[in-house]
Amino acid sequence: MKYRVAIITVSDKGSKGQREDLSGKVIEEIVSQWAEVVFYRIVPDEKEEIKQAILEAVSHADLVLTNGGTGLYPRDVTPDATLEVIEKEVPGIAEAMRIAGLAKTKTAMLSRAVAGIRGRTLIINLPGSPKAVKESLEAIIDALPHAIDKLKGDPTECGR
Structure with missing residues (x-):
């Protein structure tokens, strides 16, 4: 199932065409083994534009992956x-990415x-650099199909 x-x-x-979106390409390369990219957008660091893009993406996708704008700048x-558009947090995902990242850089x-x-869509913020995107996504990728299946209503038990 895709x-x-x-x-x-x-x-x-990136939104002005002044920088190539290398991180988006990394995401597409990693997820393309089990998923199809059905929505792609580059937006500026403006909260309302980010919210609108996420809300539009949710209507098309099972999983929304943002990249960039997650630091202290x-x-x-x-x-x-993202916090303004989600209905429930899934903190373990961000925690897993930070733990994996800490193994490489403080x-x-x-x-x-x-x-x-x-709704039934999982939304995850990834960092902005291609290297950090790859490392973060690799830390969580194995759990994502299961998470999406559960959101879609898969009744099978999670224990193994």
Whole structure:
């Protein structure tokens, strides 16, 4: 079964065509083994535009992956926008990404990335750099199909 994935890159420069979206390409490469990218957008670091992109993506996708805008820079507002549109948080996903990141760099603890659910769609914030996107996604990728199946109503028991 192919899952439907949305990629939203949050980048002021990317939204103006001044920077190539390498992180979005990394996400597509990793998820393409088990999912189809059905929505792709580059938006500036503006909370309302991020929220609108997420809300639009939710209507098309089982999984929305944002990248960029998760740090401490004043314009990094992706987690704030995400918190305003999700209905439930899934904190273990962001925690797993930070733990994996800490094994490589101490600055991973500065990530404000969040993950949550809106309706039957899982929404996850990833960092902005291609390297950090790859490392973060690799830390959580094996759990994502199961999470999506559960959101879609899979009644099978989780214990093995």
